[in-house]
Amino acid sequence: MLYNAYELQRMMLGGAAACAAIGAELLSNPALPLGYFGMGPVMASALDVFAHAAAPRGKPAFDIESVTVNGVTHGVTESIVLHRPFGNLLRFTHDGLAPDAPSLLIVAPMSGHYATLLRGTVARMAESCVVYITDWADAKMVPIQAGRFDLDDYIDYLIGFLHHIGPGTHMLAVCQPSVPALAATAVMSAEDDPCRPVTLTMMGGPIDTREAPTSVNDVAMQQPLSWFEHNVIATVPLTYPGGGRKVYPGFLQLAGFLSMNLGSHLMSHYAMFHHLVAGDDESAAASKAFYDEYRSVCDMTADFYLQTIEHVFQRHSLPRGEFVHRGKAIDLGAIRDTALLAIEGERDDISGIGQTRAALHLATHLPERLKKYYLAEEVGHYGIFNGGKWRRRIAPVVESWIATHRRAPLKIVA
Numbered sequence: 185m186l187y188n189a190y191e192l193q194r195m196m197l198g199g200a201a202a203c204a205a206i207g208a209e210l211l212s213n214p215a216l217p218l219g220y221f222g223m224g225p226v227m228a229s230a231l232d233v234f235a236h237a238a239a240p241r242g243k244p245a246f247d248i249e250s251v252t253v254n255g256v257t258h259g260v261t262e263s264i265v266l267h268r269p270f271g272n273l274l275r276f277t278h279d280g281l282a283p284d285a286p287s288l289l290i291v292a293p294m295s296g297h298y299a300t301l302l303r304g305t306v307a308r309m310a311e312s313c314v315v316y317i318t319d320w321a322d323a324k325m326v327p328i329q330a331g332r333f334d335l336d337d338y339i340d341y342l343i344g345f346l347h348h349i350g351p352g353t354h355m356l357a358v359c360q361p362s363v364p365a366l367a368a369t370a371v372m373s374a375e376d377d378p379c380r381p382v383t384l385t386m387m388g389g390p391i392d393t394r395e396a397p398t399s400v401n402d403v404a405m406q407q408p409l410s411w412f413e414h415n416v417i418a419t420v421p422l423t424y425p426g427g428g429r430k431v432y433p434g435f436l437q438l439a440g441f442l443s444m445n446l447g448s449h450l451m452s453h454y455a456m457f458h459h460l461v462a463g464d465d466e467s468a469a470a471s472k473a474f475y476d477e478y479r480s481v482c483d484m485t486a487d488f489y490l491q492t493i494e495h496v497f498q499r500h501s502l503p504r505g506e507f508v509h510r511g512k513a514i515d516l517g518a519i520r521d522t523a524l525l526a527i528e529g530e531r532d533d534i535s536g537i538g539q540t541r542a543a544l545h546l547a548t549h550l551p552e553r554l555k556k557y558y559l560a561e562e563v564g565h566y567g568i569f570n571g572g573k574w575r576r577r578i579a580p581v582v583e584s585w586i587a588t589h590r591r592a593p594l595k596i597v598a
Contacts, residue, residue, distance in 0.1 A: 187418040187433060243322065244300040244480050246274075248307050253280050260310060264319075266348050269330040270337070270485075271320040273345050274299075276310045286586050287353045288313040289345060289381070291361040294320045294338065294488065296434045296481050302358060304570035308579045309356070313586070316349055318342070318361075322482035323431045324420040334487035335364060335495065339509055342368040346379045354586050355381040358569050359535065362389020363496050366543055367507060367514050374518035383589050385525040385582050388535045388568045390496055391543045392503040396536025404497035412493055417486045432489035434481030503546055516546045523554040523589040527578060529563035556585060 248260050258280035266273035271294075288309055292299035299319045309315050318341070323333070342365060346353055357365035365384060372380035393401045418433050420426045495501040507514045524547055526540045537559070544555045558581050560568060567573050 187421055243298050243482070246276075246300055246303055246306065248276060248303065248310065251278060251280075251307060251311050253311050256280060265316070266345065268341060268344075269321065269326055270323075270333045271318050271341060273348060274317050274319045276306055276315040276317070278310065281312070281314060286313050286590055287349050288315050288586065289342075289349060289353055289355045290315060290317040291342060291355060291357040291365050292318050292320060293358055293360045294484055295360045296432075296484065298322075298480055298482055300480070302569060304574060305356075305358065308575050309582070312583055313354075316345065316353075318345065320482075322434070323429060323485045324424045324426045324483045326426045326429070328426060328429050332487050333485045335491045336510055338364045338488060339368045339371065343372060343377075343379075346372070346381065349379075351378045352590075353379065353381055354383045354385075354589075356385040356387070356582065357389060358387050359389055359565070360492070360496075362386035362391055362540060362543070363492075363502055365389075366391065366516065366519075367502065367509060369522050370514050370516050370518050371509055373520060373522060374515060381522050383523040383525065383586055385527065385585065386540050386543055387527045387578075388529055388532050388565055389526075389540045389543075390535050391540055391546070392500060393497050393536075393539055394500055394503070395538030395542055398533055398536045400534050401497055401536070404493050409490060409494050409498065413486075413490060417490070420483070426483075430486035431483040432486060434483050503542055516543075517549045519547045520549050521554065522550075523556075523585065524550065525556045525558065525582065525585045527558045527560065527568060527581070529565055529568045530559060530561045531564040532568065534565040554589075 246262060248262065250257050250259050252258075258278040260276055260278045263275050264272050265275045290302060290305060290309065292302050299317055302317065306315050306317055326333075338361075342355075342361075346355070346368075355365055355369070366386065366389075369381055369384050371377075390401075393404075397405075416432055417430055420429045420431055422428065495507060499506065501507040502514070502516070505513070505515075524544055526544055528535070528537050528540050530537070541557050544550075544557060547555070558578070560573065560578055563573050563578070568578060
């Protein structure tokens, strides 16, 4: 019933948004005098804001057409290099890269948004690296015949992607995937896998949520796992390819994120309205672009979502040494030559300070010279991987770490 109620609401809002968009265009039409005086501009702006907020959204495109390096612009080529049911592997490259440019696998979160949320991350790192990114699928679009997808599968996907790219690859995980990325690194290190990452950068990741718990952590801890299973898990309607699959709907994740900072989101839309009334279309367009991405959401499989709640936020399985992959305990002490970089934002209200840094302490057999911590001052969660502070202050730290450790992983000697 939950999903059906949402679909009904979405259909109604979609029609209202279309009508509002038409009204805004009519009131803004230079051929009509109403748009030049009185309440015309105000009404047009109000309708435009409503139309944008209520319009249905699909999967965005990366649309990274070019990058500029040392004043020279290069066209970027995007391609799918590996198809998998629950997520493809994308590659971004350009002809300005050096022949020995490092390969970087960016692990996008599977947390209700598409991988395009990291568009700014990809664009910046593509300046110096051959960038690969995990393009996770919307669970409601994956036929139920494809089977289940849980944390074990997530780790297996990462290992498979690293094998496809080959030895010498660097890996960067943003937020939630820091946990499975660190686990995959440990699994590959324990097996002396030649494709284990040379470096692993974790940004705002919940490695140990007992450190500086945030409101997100509190919500996960306040209810037993059975509550989440009975209250937020829904069945995909049969109108979708994944009809019958149990999922955590993206619209619930979006509602949760919006409610955390409802006041600021309302003020952002109010500011958008004022920009439109004043004719400042550029500022309004910037706000619209952000919310186009922010409000584009997808579903997660119930298995993956519930296991993440249980092992990452409730049981803290990885830092306690109780995390298991395919029936075998994961030993973070097996990481001996993958250089770890932990990055946190001073104003991060999703992953508190210390949660990502915990990875450096848990890798007990990794030499200190292969560990680095960076605290981005005056940066929130989103700013760690997108925006001006990411491009100017944080990305250079990542690039330097990769450049310092550009070598094939050393063979582990027992």
